[in-house]
Amino acid sequence: MKRMGIVCCSVLTLVLLALPLGAQQPPAATSRATPSASASSPEVPRAVTEKLNELDQKVTAAQSSADNAWMLVSAALVLMMTGPGLTLFYGGLVRQKNVLAIMMQSFALMALITVLWALVGYSLCFGGDGHFIGNFQMALLRGVGVNPNPDYAATIPQLTFMVYQLMFAIITPALITGATAERMKFSGTVLFMTLWFLLVYAPMAHMVWGKGGFLNASLGGRFPTLDFAGGTVVHVTSGVSALVCALYLGKRTGYPKQPMPPHSLVLSFTGACLLWVGWFGFNAGSALASNGLASSAFVATHFGAAAAAIGWCVAEWFKNGRASALGAISGAVAGLVAITPAAGFVGPRSALAIGFIAGMFCYWMVTKFKSMFGYDDALDAFGVHGAGGTIGALLTGVCARVVINPIFGDGKAVGGLDGHWSQVGNQLVGVLIAWGLAAAGTTIILKVVDLTTGLRVTEEQEVQGLDITLHGEEGYNLES
Amino acid sequence: MMKIEAIIQPSRFESVKDALLEIGIEGMTVTEVRGHGRQKGHTEVYRGREYTVDLLPKVKLELVLPDQLVNRAVDAILKSAKTGKIGDGKIFLSRVEEAIRIRNEERGESAL
Numbered sequence: 001m002k003r004m005g006i007v008c009c010s011v012l013t014l015v016l017l018a019l020p021l022g023a024q025q026p027p028a029a030t031s032r033a034t035p036s037a038s039a040s041s042p043e044v045p046r047a048v049t050e051k052l053n054e055l056d057q058k059v060t061a062a063q064s065s066a067d068n069a070w071m072l073v074s075a076a077l078v079l080m081m082t083g084p085g086l087t088l089f090y091g092g093l094v095r096q097k098n099v100l101a102i103m104m105q106s107f108a109l110m111a112l113i114t115v116l117w118a119l120v121g122y123s124l125c126f127g128g129d130g131h132f133i134g135n136f137q138m139a140l141l142r143g144v145g146v147n148p149n150p151d152y153a154a155t156i157p158q159l160t161f162m163v164y165q166l167m168f169a170i171i172t173p174a175l176i177t178g179a180t181a182e183r184m185k186f187s188g189t190v191l192f193m194t195l196w197f198l199l200v201y202a203p204m205a206h207m208v209w210g211k212g213g214f215l216n217a218s219l220g221g222r223f224p225t226l227d228f229a230g231g232t233v234v235h236v237t238s239g240v241s242a243l244v245c246a247l248y249l250g251k252r253t254g255y256p257k258q259p260m261p262p263h264s265l266v267l268s269f270t271g272a273c274l275l276w277v278g279w280f281g282f283n284a285g286s287a288l289a290s291n292g293l294a295s296s297a298f299v300a301t302h303f304g305a306a307a308a309a310i311g312w313c314v315a316e317w318f319k320n321g322r323a324s325a326l327g328a329i330s331g332a333v334a335g336l337v338a339i340t341p342a343a344g345f346v347g348p349r350s351a352l353a354i355g356f357i358a359g360m361f362c363y364w365m366v367t368k369f370k371s372m373f374g375y376d377d378a379l380d381a382f383g384v385h386g387a388g389g390t391i392g393a394l395l396t397g398v399c400a401r402v403v404i405n406p407i408f409g410d411g412k413a414v415g416g417l418d419g420h421w422s423q424v425g426n427q428l429v430g431v432l433i434a435w436g437l438a439a440a441g442t443t444i445i446l447k448v449v450d451l452t453t454g455l456r457v458t459e460e461q462e463v464q465g466l467d468i469t470l471h472g473e474e475g476y477n478l479e480s
Numbered sequence: 481m482m483k484i485e486a487i488i489q490p491s492r493f494e495s496v497k498d499a500l501l502e503i504g505i506e507g508m509t510v511t512e513v514r515g516h517g518r519q520k521g522h523t524e525v526y527r528g529r530e531y532t533v534d535l536l537p538k539v540k541l542e543l544v545l546p547d548q549l550v551n552r553a554v555d556a557i558l559k560s561a562k563t564g565k566i567g568d569g570k571i572f573l574s575r576v577e578e579a580i581r582i583r584n585e586e587r588g589e590s591a592l
Contacts, residue, residue, distance in 0.1 A: 259531040261524060320525055330527065367528025380527060 060155075064148075067155040070290035071164055077281025078167035082106055082174050085278050088271025089333070090178055093379045096263040097465025098182045099475035105189050106174040112190065113173065113197055117166045124202035125165065126152065129212030131222070133203045151211045151219065153288040164285060165205075172201055172234045178381030179242030182260075183252050183462055186470045187453040192445055200237055200441040204434060208233050215430050217407055225430030226400050226407070226415070226423065228297065229286035231341025231393040232434040239386020240438035242377060248446045249455060251376035253462050265326055272329035276305055279336045283343035296404055297343035301336065304343075304355035308335020311359025319367075327363070334362035334384050338392030345400035345407070345414060354395045358388050390431055397427035481576040481589060482550045486541045487513065487569040488561040493539045499560035500543070503552050507592070509542040519567035538569060544576050546589045 087103040094102050113121070120139050126149075128135035138144055146157040153161045173193045180189070207213040208227050215232075217224035227233060252260065262268060283301040287294035312331025313323035338358030339351055346354065366383035377383060400415030400423065402408075413420035449455055456462075461469035468474060488496055493510070500508065514535040521534030545553055554571060562568055581591040 256529070261526050261531050319528075324525065326526055363528075371528065 064155045064157075067153075067289045067291075068157060068160055070294065071153075071156050071160045071285060071288065074281035074285025075160065075164040075167050077278045078164070078171065078285065079110070081275050081278035081282060082167075082171045083110055085271050085274035086171065086174055088267045089275060089329075090181065090268075090271070090379055092264040092267030092269070092271060093178075093262045094181050095260055095465070096475060097467055099263065099267075099467065100471055100473055101186070101466035102177060102181050104186070104471060105177040108186075108190060109174045109193055110170055112193065113170045114166060116194065116197055117162075117169055121169060121197065121202060122162050122165065124198065125169070125205040126162075126210055129210075129219075130206070131212060131214045132207060134206045134210055152209075155289055161288070164288075165209075168230055168234060168282070169197065169201060169205070172230075172238050173197055175235070175238040175381055175385050176242045176245060178379035179246040179377045180249055181378040182466065183249060183378075183456055184245075185454055185457050186466075188449050188455045191453050192449045192455075195445045195448065196241065196442065199445060200241065200438055201233075204233050204237050204437055207433070208430065215433065223426045223429040224408070225393075225426055226345055226396050227341045227393065227430065228344035228396075229283045229340045231337070231389045231396065232430050235337045235340060235385040235389025236393065236431060236434040237438040239382045239384070239389055240435050241442040242381035243375070243386055244439055244442040245446065246375050246377040246382065248443070248450075252378060253459050255376045256374075262326065269325060269329055272333055276332055276336065279305070279340075283336075283340060287344060293344055293405060296347075299348050300343045300346055300351035301339055303348050303351040304339030304358070305332045305335045307352040307355030308332060308338065308359030308362075311335070311356040312363045313359075315360045315363040330366070330380070330384065331359040331363065334358050334388045337385055337388035338362075338395070340389070341393045342396040342399060345396055345405050347399075347401060347404055350395075350399035350401075350417070354392060354399060357395065358391055361391050362388050390435075393427050393431050394424065397424035481544055481579060481592065482547060483574050483576045484541070484543045484545065484550065484553060484557070485572040485574075486543075486557050486561065487515070487538050487571075488541065488557070489563065489568060490537055490539045492561045492563065492568075493541075495560040496541065496557055499556040500553060503549070503556050505543060505545065505549065505553060507543065511540045511542075513538050513540045517567070517570065536567070544579060544592060546592060 083106060087106045090106070091099045091103045118141055120136060122141065122144070123136050123138035124134045126134055127137040127139075141162065144158050144162050146159060148154050148156055149158040149161060152158075173196055176193075176196070177184075177189065184192075207215045207221075208225060210216065211219045213219065213221055215221045215223055215225040215227075217226050225232065254260070279301055280298055284294045284298035287297055309328050309332040312327050312334065316327040317323050335355035335358050338354050339346075342351070342354055362384050365387040366380045369387075370377060370380070370383055396415065398416040400407075400418070402412060402414045402418050405414065406412065408414060415423050446455065457466060457469065486496070490512070497508070514537055516534055516536050519536065521532055521536060524531045524533055541557075543553065550573065554573070557571060578587065579589070579591040580587050
């Protein structure tokens with residue numbers, strides 16, 4: 001009698017468990033509602049099938065409009081990172097006589113890269129399925145319309161994906177201007193950036209993010225490198241190229257004897273805060289949908305920035321006995337750089353650790369390392385982006401978790417903390433390729449530009465300031 | 481007639497001006513200047529690069545006064561500009577030969 005009771009209870013429990021399970025399987029319900037299935041089971045009335053199809057379309061449309069709304073906002077946020085974010089950040093760090101010149105370089109890229117992107121850029125980054133670079137299939141944006149491109153983002157119009165990726169292509173070369181600041185010709189900058197975008201950015205973006213790319217983690221790459229939002233594509237390539245530019249161009253006249261303090265940390269401060277906000281579009285937007293992964297990346301981004309600001313300030317406090325405003329904002333930017341490749345793979349605690357390490361490491365890079373070697377990376381594009389991007393990409397291999405993003409398939413270990421330590425090796429391959437491509441590409445491009453438009457302004461122009469000599473304007477006419 | 485040139489801390493300027501107005505002094509010329517005496521400068525650090533800033537901002541007041549007002553004016557400046565710390569500035573006195581009001585060509589003390 002007692003055993004009978006247990007059996008009855010078990011059966012009841014099983015039934016109760018099975019009921020909600022069955023209810024939670026809409027795919028089965030949907031497949032029954034497909035026309036082919038309804039043909040084989042005529043008992044489902046036609047009207048019901050039509051209604052279900054209609055519902056299906058409505059659900060897809062609702063998801064698409066939610067995702068599209070977030071992605072359009074994200075695209076705008078990423079553009080805001082270049083102008084006004086980066087322009088103010090860099091603008092404040094140069095001397096007063098060069099403020100317009102550095103701002104104009106970033107702004108010119110907003111226009112120049114956009115045109116190049118429409119002509120061939122988007123296609124070179126995302127067309128075809130080559131290992132190293134895209135093709136010309138989508139040149140002049142052929143076939144890029146409101147229909148999604150299922151290879152990359154199945155729920156948003158390809159136009160949205162295209163314009164979102166464009167904003168990354170704008171900010172990446174703009175970061176390099178930090179190293180060449182206060183001494184590079186405007187004509188030389190325009191030519192350099194055009195070539196750099198085509199020969200360094202496009203192949204790197206395709207290798208990491210493009211279908212079939214050599215380093216692509218989700219679409220069949222040889223060395224799957226985890227790079228959620230551009231640690232290697234954006235920050236390592238631009239940072240390493242910045243270092244090569246600084247070495248090739250040589251020091252600014254008077255460096256390091258003559259004082260060259262930032263002319264307005266207020267501008268830099270405002271710019272850094274705009275960068276921080278814009279970075280939510282950069283990292284959380286890289287989920288390419290308005291979903292849980294976007295929230296995870298959003299949180300990781302914020303935590304990384306905060307911990308890095310603290311890391312830099314702590315290092316500075318120990319060294320100089322005080323924390324500076326420039327240190328705090330530089331630290332935050334370093335943390336944002338380092339969390340970029342990791343944002344969609346790591347949890348909040350790992351984000352705090354990555355940020356803190358990056359803050360301290362980049363402080364060491366821009367203070368000690370730079371003075372050890374004596375190169376003039378004027379605004380520390382290498383010290384922050386090259387160094388922060390590299391350490392972030394490597395730490396991504398350590399901290400990536402399958403619970404955050406099962407990129408290699410359900411339950412398959414992703415990073416070192418999951419037990420998949422060889423991922424750190426894959427990250428290293430990705431980083432080395434980015435370093436190599438950036439260094440070699442930039443050296444060749446610099447030679448070409450040097451022989452055509454020339455790279456450096458004359459010493460006289462440099463002393464007088466680039467605003468007057470290159471653009472015929474001054475940033476501040478306070479007495480007029 | 482005497483000319484008073486007082487170089488003071490910018491932060492004390494408002495109270496110096498008020499103290500002078502209180503004793504009936506109506507005109508003065510004020511310039512923002514940079515300089516240092518024994519105070520020397522300070523260091524600023526930007527991303528690990530140290531800069532010594534040795535010229536510090538100061539305010540220079542110039543007043544030309546009839547002789548009987550000079551001592552009271554100097555006292556007023558001394559009282560209101562003093563913080564007791566190094567860098568408070570200096571007062572220089574010199575004799576003035578002539579003063580001419582441009583509007584009506586008045587001369588001497590009545591031009592002040």
